[in-house]
Amino acid sequence: MRRLSPFNLVSLALGLAFLYVPILILVVYSFNASRLVTVWGGFSTRWYVALMQDRALQEAALTSLGIALASATLATVLGTLAALALTRLGRFRGRLPFAAMIYAPLVMPEVITGLSLLLLFVAVGFERGAATVTIAHTTLTMCFVAVVVQSRLAGFDRSLEEAAQDLGCPPLRTFLTVTLPVIAPGIAAGFLLAFSLSLDDLVIASFTTGPGATTLPIRIYSEVRLGVKPEINAVCTIFIAVTAVVVILASLATRRAERREAVSS
Amino acid sequence: MPDVTDRRTSPGERLIVALPYLWLVAFFLVPFLIVGRISLSQTAIAQPPYTPVLDLSAGLSGIADFVRALSTETYGLIASDDLYLFSYLKSLQVALVSTAILLVIGLPIAHAMARAPARLQPLLVVAVMLPFWTSFLIRIYAWMTILQHDGLLNQALLALGLVDTPPVWLATDTAVIIGIVYSYLPFMVLPLYASLQKLDETLMEAAADLGCPRWKSFWLVTVPLILPGVGAGCLLCMIPIVGEFVIPDLLGSSETMMIGQTLWTEFFSNKDWPVASAIAVVLLVLLVGPIAGYEALQSRQIREGR
Amino acid sequence: MPRAVAPTPARPAGRDARPAGDRAEKHRPMVRFDTVTRRFADVTAVDRLGLDIREGEFFALLGPSGCGKTTLLRMLAGFERPDDGRILLAGEDIAAVPPWQRPVNMMFQSYALFPHLTVAGNIAFGLKQERLPRPEIDARVAEMLRLVRLEGLGGRRPHQLSGGQRQRVALARALAKHPKVLLLDEPLAALDKKLREETQFELMALQERLATTFVIVTHDQEEAMTMADRIGVMNHGRLAQVGTPAEIYEQPRSRWVAGFIGDVNLIDGTVAAIASDGIEIADAAGRRFRAAGAPPVQTGDAVTLAVRPEKFAVATGADAAGADVAGAAPVNSVAGKVADIGYLGDISVYKVRLDDGTVLKASVTNAHRHTTPAIGWDDTVRLSFPPAAAAVLTE
Numbered sequence: 001m002r003r004l005s006p007f008n009l010v011s012l013a014l015g016l017a018f019l020y021v022p023i024l025i026l027v028v029y030s031f032n033a034s035r036l037v038t039v040w041g042g043f044s045t046r047w048y049v050a051l052m053q054d055r056a057l058q059e060a061a062l063t064s065l066g067i068a069l070a071s072a073t074l075a076t077v078l079g080t081l082a083a084l085a086l087t088r089l090g091r092f093r094g095r096l097p098f099a100a101m102i103y104a105p106l107v108m109p110e111v112i113t114g115l116s117l118l119l120l121f122v123a124v125g126f127e128r129g130a131a132t133v134t135i136a137h138t139t140l141t142m143c144f145v146a147v148v149v150q151s152r153l154a155g156f157d158r159s160l161e162e163a164a165q166d167l168g169c170p171p172l173r174t175f176l177t178v179t180l181p182v183i184a185p186g187i188a189a190g191f192l193l194a195f196s197l198s199l200d201d202l203v204i205a206s207f208t209t210g211p212g213a214t215t216l217p218i219r220i221y222s223e224v225r226l227g228v229k230p231e232i233n234a235v236c237t238i239f240i241a242v243t244a245v246v247v248i249l250a251s252l253a254t255r256r257a258e259r260r261e262a263v264s265s
Numbered sequence: 266m267p268d269v270t271d272r273r274t275s276p277g278e279r280l281i282v283a284l285p286y287l288w289l290v291a292f293f294l295v296p297f298l299i300v301g302r303i304s305l306s307q308t309a310i311a312q313p314p315y316t317p318v319l320d321l322s323a324g325l326s327g328i329a330d331f332v333r334a335l336s337t338e339t340y341g342l343i344a345s346d347d348l349y350l351f352s353y354l355k356s357l358q359v360a361l362v363s364t365a366i367l368l369v370i371g372l373p374i375a376h377a378m379a380r381a382p383a384r385l386q387p388l389l390v391v392a393v394m395l396p397f398w399t400s401f402l403i404r405i406y407a408w409m410t411i412l413q414h415d416g417l418l419n420q421a422l423l424a425l426g427l428v429d430t431p432p433v434w435l436a437t438d439t440a441v442i443i444g445i446v447y448s449y450l451p452f453m454v455l456p457l458y459a460s461l462q463k464l465d466e467t468l469m470e471a472a473a474d475l476g477c478p479r480w481k482s483f484w485l486v487t488v489p490l491i492l493p494g495v496g497a498g499c500l501l502c503m504i505p506i507v508g509e510f511v512i513p514d515l516l517g518s519s520e521t522m523m524i525g526q527t528l529w530t531e532f533f534s535n536k537d538w539p540v541a542s543a544i545a546v547v548l549l550v551l552l553v554g555p556i557a558g559y560e561a562l563q564s565r566q567i568r569e570g571r
Numbered sequence: 572m573p574r575a576v577a578p579t580p581a582r583p584a585g586r587d588a589r590p591a592g593d594r595a596e597k598h599r600p601m602v603r604f605d606t607v608t609r610r611f612a613d614v615t616a617v618d619r620l621g622l623d624i625r626e627g628e629f630f631a632l633l634g635p636s637g638c639g640k641t642t643l644l645r646m647l648a649g650f651e652r653p654d655d656g657r658i659l660l661a662g663e664d665i666a667a668v669p670p671w672q673r674p675v676n677m678m679f680q681s682y683a684l685f686p687h688l689t690v691a692g693n694i695a696f697g698l699k700q701e702r703l704p705r706p707e708i709d710a711r712v713a714e715m716l717r718l719v720r721l722e723g724l725g726g727r728r729p730h731q732l733s734g735g736q737r738q739r740v741a742l743a744r745a746l747a748k749h750p751k752v753l754l755l756d757e758p759l760a761a762l763d764k765k766l767r768e769e770t771q772f773e774l775m776a777l778q779e780r781l782a783t784t785f786v787i788v789t790h791d792q793e794e795a796m797t798m799a800d801r802i803g804v805m806n807h808g809r810l811a812q813v814g815t816p817a818e819i820y821e822q823p824r825s826r827w828v829a830g831f832i833g834d835v836n837l838i839d840g841t842v843a844a845i846a847s848d849g850i851e852i853a854d855a856a857g858r859r860f861r862a863a864g865a866p867p868v869q870t871g872d873a874v875t876l877a878v879r880p881e882k883f884a885v886a887t888g889a890d891a892a893g894a895d896v897a898g899a900a901p902v903n904s905v906a907g908k909v910a911d912i913g914y915l916g917d918i919s920v921y922k923v924r925l926d927d928g929t930v931l932k933a934s935v936t937n938a939h940r941h942t943t944p945a946i947g948w949d950d951t952v953r954l955s956f957p958p959a960a961a962a963v964l965t966e
Contacts, residue, residue: 008380011373012389018370019396019450022407025417029410082285089278094286101289103560107501109508109552111525112545115532116296119542122313123299139292142285147563162650163683165670167697167748172277174671181687200400203510207532217402224402224515228410236403243398251391 079145114207128210145190152186375457460494607656634805691725
């Protein structure tokens with residue numbers, strides 16, 4: 001096995017340090033007894049206790065989770081269909097604008113997407129709230145799902161489907177019993193991505209939400225604008241812990257699945 | 266052999282395309298048309314806060330009135346007021362500077378990842394991705410803690426004796442660029458890593474065998490081959506940075522705003538929907554070229570991935 | 572690669588060595604291609620092709636890549652539709668039958684094993700589509716595992732198997748439904764040489780036992796010669812020749828077939844005389860050759876004489892001297908200098924340059940162990956062959 005040069009090692013170490021040190025600081029100071037975020041006043045879990053009593057924050061978290069779950073589910077279905085259309089249907093009419101609409105939201109500044117969706121909801125007289133945020137998030141995240149699933153489908157051995165049909169399995173059943181299980185890791189990854197993007201979004205949600213549907217990022221943002229607060233550190237730490245566990249588990253599962261296929265292809 | 270010449274689309278296949286297609290037309294394409302249409306209106310104290318409003322009940326004459334009342338006045342306003350021009354220029358400047366820094370920082374990291382032992386590489390990818398999965402807002406918040414006046418950075422600088430008086434970080438362009446570089450680093454590293462990893466290592470050996478020193482073969486062999494990855498990474502970062510709102514809002518000063526902030530303020534504070542829409546339209550026109558470039562690179566990569 | 576097919580006495584001469592005509596002849600065709608055409612965007616992959624494949628026969632479609640053999644197989648499986656013509660299976664037109672209802676099964680080149688199912692799950696897949704009762708499926712899976720000698724591996728996943736084992740799972744899965752015809756698309760291409768040769772004989776034994784019609788697609792002529800009862804040699808979407816391995820090797824119908832199968836010396840000439848027991852051909856240098864048989868030619872026709880390298884007798888020393896004048900030397904005999912020698916162990920191949928620059932290839936079985944080569948570079952040798960060893964080609 002080749003060795004990393006000193007230059008490579010230093011780049012990696014500095015890069016990872018740059019990525020992780022700020023997060024670590026955040027986590028450490030969430031256990032700070034002092035109210036001053038920058039002065040260490042001993043270990044304490046008081047800010048976590050304080051969170052337990054913050055009803056508004058808990059409600060915001062629940063709203064966010066609900067929206068994330070609903071939009072990620074919808075986005076997974078739509079995104080998977082879009083990926084199938086892009087990889088499987090060859091050059092159908094309108095493929096080019098379709099592909100453009102899939103890739104554009106990936107880089108579109110969020111203020112534009114948010115503003116345009118809000119104007120749509122106003123124009124058609126849609127009452128704004130959790131439902132409109134869900135639609136907005138679905139629109140954005142389905143494109144990410146499509147890209148993730150598409151890369152999975154691109155590596156899919158079409159002869160698996162032919163083999164199933166050859167063995168007496170009609171097309172729809174082939175899709176359900178062969179194609180879907182094989183691309184499932186890609187779909188799961190897409191779902192997770194959509195879920196976390198929705199949970200994370202501030203800008204689009206701010207535009208498209210209405211009274212009564214305050215998401216967690218909106219809530220955190222309104223607190224953060226007023227300055228640094230230790231409770232926020234505690235919220236962030238919980239958030240980081242949950243995502244870290246989920247992402248690590250997911251990547252372990254994907255690696256297992258990939259190893260399984262690496263041999264069979 | 267792929268068969269594209271005589272494919273018959275079945276009803277099921279049509280449904281597969283139709284669902285996501287209609288969704289995107291309804292919630293992505295149509296909204297843009299509405300933005301365009303509202304940018305041609307004037308602000309009004311009403312609900313919705315702009316005129317004219319299309320009145321279909323008045324029939325054809327209603328449409329005619331509507332069309333006559335549309336104007337490009339808002340665009341004139343945007344063109345005449347330096348505030349907007351500076352805002353656009355500032356956004357472009359911040360985007361270009363941060364993208365350049367991202368590339369300079371990201372390339373060595375991606376290069377080291379690609380050269381790491383094969384079994385370590387998936388782990389490194391997860392390590393680079395992980396911060397991206399934790400909330401965007403949280404990461405900017407972390408930097409607020411570090412960069413504030415009595416924050417950790419200044420504490421460290423004072424303790425090391427590098428400065429006598431703590432410099433101001435927060436509410437400066439430097440803070441904005443640090444925040445952007447930090448947030449977008451995974452988006453730069455991963456495309457670069459993907460193209461570096463695909464690179465056939467024997468190419469470098471062949472170059473060395475033919476008498477080319479390492480540093481030279483990097484420029485002569487590696488760089489030309491990873492250019493699509495570099496392009497994808499740069500565009501993937503630059504385009505959204507131009508319209509960035511949260512980072513400059515939390516880390517930057519309120520004196521010169523980036524265009525995302527200006528749009529936000531016009532919309533939420535000034536309730537001036539037509540101006541906000543016009544800003545969005547102009548921004549979109551500015552970005553249409555880069556977006557098209559990104560899409561071309563993206564579909565090319567997917568084609569080659571097969 | 573002369574040694575690939577040269578049936579030197581040491582090696583088995585392929586399937587045709589079995590008692591001839593004992594079963595294939597009396598059966599009706601299992602598969603009939605009736606002027607079938609299949610076009611892709613700008614190429615005609617299969618061009619007005621007609622072919623009968625008999626019941627219980629091991630039939631090989633052989634040809635270079637892109638000759639249309641895989642397309643032909645995929646049309647039989649139902650993955651491609653003919654643009655023109657009919658395909659009959661056991662006498663019935665199967666144009667309207669979708670792949671999942673055809674009583675044929677295919678073994679894929681990539682094996683296409685379902686990665687999310689176990690070995691047993693893969694083999695049971697087709698049986699489950701027929702909604703057979705559970706015990707029957709289990710019994711059939713066990714029978715198939717026994718057949719391909721994979722007992723005890725039913726619970727494994729494909730990624731836990733070796734290449735050879737995966738190949739056998741693919742075979743068992745395709746055979747589990749007792750198809751009328753088993754289609755094999757380059758089934759041995761992914762195996763290494765040694766395993767490939769073993770597997771060839773296993774496949775032959777299996778086919779004989781099951782008496783199922785096998786249609787195999789291959790680009791490997793040795794594979795086709797070894798396994799098949801009959802071979803269809805394809806080129807540019809058409810069948811260049813159909814016949815037993817021996818017919819195709821010994822009586823190629825065209826220069827292309829002669830060159831594609833094995834190694835051959837092609838000597839161009841014109842028909843100089845026609846006798847009752849054969850014809851006499853004169854080449855450009857004035858040499859005369861005799862070929863046995865009565866090919867449909869007339870005096871003056873341009874023909875090509877095909878002589879396999881192993882048909883030559885190579886004489887050295889005093890026997891090699893003497894001029895190539897008709898009459899002075901024995902029939903079908905030419906002298907030349909050894910220009911190149913290839914030692915392959917079991918045989919040696921000599922390239923012999925004649926006076927006019929023509930180069931002929933001759934192979935000699937190395938029956939004895941010799942430390943000093945019997946024939947060296949620049950030696951003068953004499954090549955001769957009996958009239959019955961040459962084939963006359965007009966195409």
